[in-house]
Amino acid sequence: MEKGMLRLSMEPFEIRSLEMNNLEEILQLQEVVRQAVAQSESDSLQPLTSEEFENILTGNGFMIGTYVNETLIAFRAMLVPPLDDPEHLGADAGLTDEAKRSMMYSEITVVHPDFRGNGLQTHMGKIVLEKVDKTRFRYVATTVAPFNIPSLKDKLALGMDIIALKEKYNGKLRYVLFRDFEAKRSTPAMQTKTVGMDQTEVQQQLLREGYRGISIQSTDEKVEVTYSK
Template identity: 45%
Template sequence: MKFLYEGTITNQALRKTQAMHMKRLYLEDLPVIEQVQKEVIDSLPEKAILQPLSTEEFLFILNERGLLIGAFVEDRLIGFRALLIPEIDGEHLGLDLNLSEEELPRVIYQEISVVLPEYRGNRLQQKLAEVIMKELPNLEEKFRYICCTVAPMNIPSLKDKFLQQMHIGALKEKYAGMERYILVKDLEQPTVRYEHHTNVKLDDLERQRQLLADGYVGIGFQLVRGFHELEFAKPVL
């Protein structure tokens, strides 16, 4: 079995450093994938911040409509990250970002990313992102846009996306009425310059919607008097 990454990780509960490796996941891994997802969701104090994948969605990805990378300590799956090639329908995230119909087939979704509680604090989500993005060019189809959704107030997930140079391009109701940021990264324009920077409180969604409507995008966090605020700015075209 080919390992995509080998290193070490700290088990926070045991305060012990352990060997870790990452590899691609396949159909036979589905039961353990779903078990890890359940453990992670059960551990969350606020369940709504994470949109789980259904069995059908996992099967869709594992049947060559995406990519799943798992992190293992010995033979135990401790976290995973998914990319999904979406169906082109009325819920497509590219439409939320005002992409043209011709561009929609070049969109791939960065889907769920989970890490078991005892292995958090190791930047494992970020390492999984690095590894899965290195594998993206190996898919048969070629993609330009990486898109995903994140719940407002989910600071760890937003930080993860900003570290990948993704930006908030829209704020919409998704998943039967739940507020979600739509984030995107254009692989053909990896570096973008910004101007007219401004900060907005995390819970001021109306102000954020107005800025997005005015051509701003969300690009990161700023600490203001000890509290996180979202940083918005206008791309320099």
């Protein structure tokens, strides 16, 4: 699918489509990353079960993987969600039941701890969004935990906007990010406001007023989100 050189080590890598016969190495890599994340006490990774990966790999989405020396070091998944999902992100985007059929989720992204810093998450993201069948799917959406800065920056870099901040998945606070492939992104923002990421209620009020989160700025002292409409 694509070959290149890692930014940090200059090792060659290859990106390929993943299939059912890759399931074991997918699960092994996810476990390595899960253990690394657990040590950092972060809830940034929501691991998928073997059955969930099988669902994606057998027609309800697709996956790509990055290999170095024939070893899987990163993967990214796209999911076609079930229409009867009570937490369907299409509802957060105000889509009709019919329009929900045209939505894919940007699902789990995993990068081996030894290969972070190479920009693989967003590089793979650009590839999967190009690979989406635009004749069938118009929208892409995902959820990200507040303060998961790498994942938020990744989704914003891929053209998604924050459209909601609410409890999802057993009461966990999540940003909902959304992109319409047919939307024109050239209209300049008329109003912008920047608020701290920890100001949940202020952000929720802006979102109710029609603002969308378009960028984040992070320093050692604080993290801020810029909203516009």
